[in-house]
Amino acid sequence: MSFHGVLGQFPYTCTLVTLTSSVGERHEVLFGDYRFEYSKIKKDLFWGFQKHDEYYLATPEKALLDCIYYDNRIPFHDELEYELLDEKQLLKLAAKFPRRVLEKAGKFLEMYF
Numbered sequence: 001m002s003f004h005g006v007l008g009q010f011p012y013t014c015t016l017v018t019l020t021s022s023v024g025e026r027h028e029v030l031f032g033d034y035r036f037e038y039s040k041i042k043k044d045l046f047w048g049f050q051k052h053d054e055y056y057l058a059t060p061e062k063a064l065l066d067c068i069y070y071d072n073r074i075p076f077h078d079e080l081e082y083e084l085l086d087e088k089q090l091l092k093l094a095a096k097f098p099r100r101v102l103e104k105a106g107k108f109l110e111m112y113f
Contacts, residue, residue: 017041017058017066039070048093061090064108068101074108082112 013035020040027038048062058066064085067075074080087109094105 013037015039015066015070017046019043019046041066041069045069045097059089060085061093064090065093065097065101065105068104069097072100072104074104080112082108087113 015037017039018041026040029036029038045066048059048065049056050059057063064074064080067073090105091109094102097105
């Protein structure tokens with residue numbers, strides 16, 4: 001979200017998703033002042049990426065939904081530049097997630113849009 005300008009701060013933790021089970025459900029690596037957190041994601045939720053140079057990043061809407069999916073909360077809700085999110089895209093993508101994610105995304109949309 002920071003890359004897209006939706007989160008004004010540069011996070012200490014960078015979350016990476018993978019289909020492989022070799023990392024377990026969650027695994028973290030510390031590198032200097034940063035923490036890289038690898039999380040296994042279900043194959044049917046492994047989408048919503050855009051290529052930037054040599055790597056793929058989640059769209060801002062997908063990144064927000066992934067945060068809800070993993071942590072069951074809206075991260076930094078008081079620091080999000082929510083107007084940079086596409087409301088229709090967020091709702092469309094949320095419908096592909098489990099119901100609890102859709103419900104939290106719906107509450108987020110009611111508060112900010």
